[in-house]
Amino acid sequence: MSLYHETADVLSATSGNLKTRIFGNKDLKSPQQVVYALALETCKWSPVLKEVIENSELLRHERKLSPVLALLLVHDLLLSKKGIALPATHGLRASIDRHKARLNAEFTRARLRRKAGSVEALRQQITAEFLGDAADYPRWVRVNALKTTVEDQLATTFADFTRVLSVKEVTASPTKSLHVDDHIPNLLAVSPSFQITKTEAYTSGALILQDKASCFPAYLLDPRSEDGDVIDSCAAPGNKTTHLAAIVHSRVPENEECSQTVYAFEKDSKRSRTLEKMVKIAGAKDITRMSFGQDFLRVDPNSGLFKNVGCLLLDPSCSGSGILGRDDMPTIHLPEAPDAAKKQPATSNRKRKREGPDAAAEKPQPILVDDDGKETVVSSEKELKARLEALSSFQLILLLHAFKFPAAKKITYSTCSIHAEENEHVVLKALQSDIARERGWRILPRDQQVRGLRDWPVRGSVDASGGDADIAEACIRSYQDDGRGVMGFFVAGFVRDARPDFEDGDGPYLRDEDGLIIRDVMGMPTLKPGMRTELSKPASAGQDAQESRGDHVDEDDDSDSDDSSDVSSDENDASNSDEGEWNGFD
Numbered sequence: 001m002s003l004y005h006e007t008a009d010v011l012s013a014t015s016g017n018l019k020t021r022i023f024g025n026k027d028l029k030s031p032q033q034v035v036y037a038l039a040l041e042t043c044k045w046s047p048v049l050k051e052v053i054e055n056s057e058l059l060r061h062e063r064k065l066s067p068v069l070a071l072l073l074v075h076d077l078l079l080s081k082k083g084i085a086l087p088a089t090h091g092l093r094a095s096i097d098r099h100k101a102r103l104n105a106e107f108t109r110a111r112l113r114r115k116a117g118s119v120e121a122l123r124q125q126i127t128a129e130f131l132g133d134a135a136d137y138p139r140w141v142r143v144n145a146l147k148t149t150v151e152d153q154l155a156t157t158f159a160d161f162t163r164v165l166s167v168k169e170v171t172a173s174p175t176k177s178l179h180v181d182d183h184i185p186n187l188l189a190v191s192p193s194f195q196i197t198k199t200e201a202y203t204s205g206a207l208i209l210q211d212k213a214s215c216f217p218a219y220l221l222d223p224r225s226e227d228g229d230v231i232d233s234c235a236a237p238g239n240k241t242t243h244l245a246a247i248v249h250s251r252v253p254e255n256e257e258c259s260q261t262v263y264a265f266e267k268d269s270k271r272s273r274t275l276e277k278m279v280k281i282a283g284a285k286d287i288t289r290m291s292f293g294q295d296f297l298r299v300d301p302n303s304g305l306f307k308n309v310g311c312l313l314l315d316p317s318c319s320g321s322g323i324l325g326r327d328d329m330p331t332i333h334l335p336e337a338p339d340a341a342k343k344q345p346a347t348s349n350r351k352r353k354r355e356g357p358d359a360a361a362e363k364p365q366p367i368l369v370d371d372d373g374k375e376t377v378v379s380s381e382k383e384l385k386a387r388l389e390a391l392s393s394f395q396l397i398l399l400l401h402a403f404k405f406p407a408a409k410k411i412t413y414s415t416c417s418i419h420a421e422e423n424e425h426v427v428l429k430a431l432q433s434d435i436a437r438e439r440g441w442r443i444l445p446r447d448q449q450v451r452g453l454r455d456w457p458v459r460g461s462v463d464a465s466g467g468d469a470d471i472a473e474a475c476i477r478s479y480q481d482d483g484r485g486v487m488g489f490f491v492a493g494f495v496r497d498a499r500p501d502f503e504d505g506d507g508p509y510l511r512d513e514d515g516l517i518i519r520d521v522m523g524m525p526t527l528k529p530g531m532r533t534e535l536s537k538p539a540s541a542g543q544d545a546q547e548s549r550g551d552h553v554d555e556d557d558d559s560d561s562d563d564s565s566d567v568s569s570d571e572n573d574a575s576n577s578d579e580g581e582w583n584g585f586d
């Protein structure tokens with residue numbers, strides 16, 4: 001099926017948002033990114049394209065074209081640099097090419113009616129209209145300190161931008177403007193219509209699109225050289241991993257080698273590939289060691305490899321309820337088909353929101369979206385509660401696992417959820433846990449936080465913190481729609497005084513240099529790495545390299561599942577088991 005038919009099907013589907021319709025559809029033959037870009041851009045331009053198609057009477061002459069197909073093809077004819085992505089002999093392309101001159105003329109008329117002096121001016125106008133409410137949010141751009149500096153970027157990529165004093169001014173300004181953020185170092189708020197993905201700085205990894213709130217965890221963790229190595233336990237797609245690497249890098253004195261490592265774990269093998277790409281493009285490869293398809297719960301905290309880990313960042317899967325525009329389906333303006341004109345009132349522009357062009361009106365239902373964009377429709381309060389309960393017990397298990405790293409003294413826990421169950425409640429339970437008490441973990445109070453987050457005004461809920469105002473103050477929140485231009489988010493920091501209780505909880509095992517136990521508590525030899533590999537299931541292509549170095553291969557690769565069933569990853573299993581569970585590093 002052609003790109004155009006597949007994209008037309010996506011736009012005509014009756015359920016799911018645009019992202020889930022595309023990225024959750026394994027049957028698509030065309031590249032998902034290409035389908036997404038075509039669908040989104042066509043929706044954006046559809047008010048103009050509708051006019052062009054109707055005034056040129058394209059659908060009256062080409063009866064086989066549906067209104068959606070016509071929009072997609074005319075979009076590429078008029079607006080894509082490469083034109084229609086079909087051979088000239090293809091029937092669909094021919095049906096548009098026959099009307100090329102008329103379509104071009106109608107496009108010019110539509111532009112002039114909007115008083116746009118050029119196609120670029122029209123593009124800006126259309127983008128601003130399309131953004132609608134989203135225009136209240138700037139584009140948050142993290143300047144990647146591994147590759148560039150704010151000063152360099154202000155002098156190059158943003159040379160023709162006006163610097164303004166607040167986020168509100170950025171979103172209100174009709175011209176290109178930017179604001180250097182007051183809370184997070186190396187962060188810029190940029191005009192939402194700016195097409196940053198087309199800049200060299202973006203494609204080379206010097207600039208990274210990352211919501212301000214998503215920058216909180218790495219900044220709050222504040223890894224310093226004396227803190228030793230860092231773990232990002234749930235790393236893909238890698239925004240926070242690369243942010244951690246950038247912070248670590250920025251603290252290495254000039255002419256000195258970086259002695260710290262950022263260990264990044266990602267359980268899902270498909271998402272691990274995204275992580276790998278992101279780390280590479282961000283220039284973070286030297287600092288980062290990634291373990292693909294690795295469940296963090298199966299990482300042994302007492303392994304010698306992690307004896308210098310002083311900081312951990314935990315950003316586990318959550319309900320995603322704070323994410324901006326996750327459940328939005330862009331509006332598409334369909335041209336009238338000649339027959340439809342008779343059936344429908346002439347005034348109807350068939351403008352539809354959250355539904356495909358041929359769908360019946362759909363009642364919005366609350367949905368939760370997981371890391372892969374998979375949706376869970378929540379039809380009742382009870383169902384929402386059950387889902388949040390499952391998610392929060394999995395989040396707590398991960399946090400308690402992080403507490404076990406013997407040299408750890410700082411941890412951040414974050415979610416992009418607005419629900420207290422996944423946020424303050426997890427924090428309270430973690431603080432009340434045996435492991436927190438044994439190891440002396442406490443919350444990082446507001447007055448000890450890095451300056452930018454100490455100053456950040458939006459804090460946790462006192463009610464959700466069991467009435468404890470200090471804990472609520474220590475928790476950092478953000479909400480959509482509060483005028484600060486950020487997504488809904490939560491982060492809390494935990495600290496303790498470092499105690500190198502390396503053997504703690506694991507017994508006086510003797511380990512080899514990779515941290516593998518080679519003698520047990522009784523001094524008896526344990527399995528050697530080679531023997532473990534024999535016991536493992538055959539490795540996939542990506543794991544060959546790990547095996548050849550004698551690293552373990554996961555026997556129980558459940559990386560495709562990323563939902564609350566993960567809760568079944570028994571914590572004790574994870575910490576006590578030392579065999580066949582380690583995926584090694586890339």
Ligand SMILES: C[S@@+](CC[C@H](N)C(=O)[O-])C[C@H]1O[C@@H](n2cnc3c(N)ncnc32)[C@H](O)[C@@H]1O
Pocket residue numbers: 214233234235236237238239240241265266267268271294295296297315316317318371562566
């Ligand atoms: C919210 S996303 C992380 C986003 C990431 N920190 C960033 O900023 O780009 C959660 C990730 O954790 C992964 N994950 C969930 N459970 C995990 C586990 N037990 N071990 C390792 N990764 C896990 C998921 O597959 C998902 O990619």
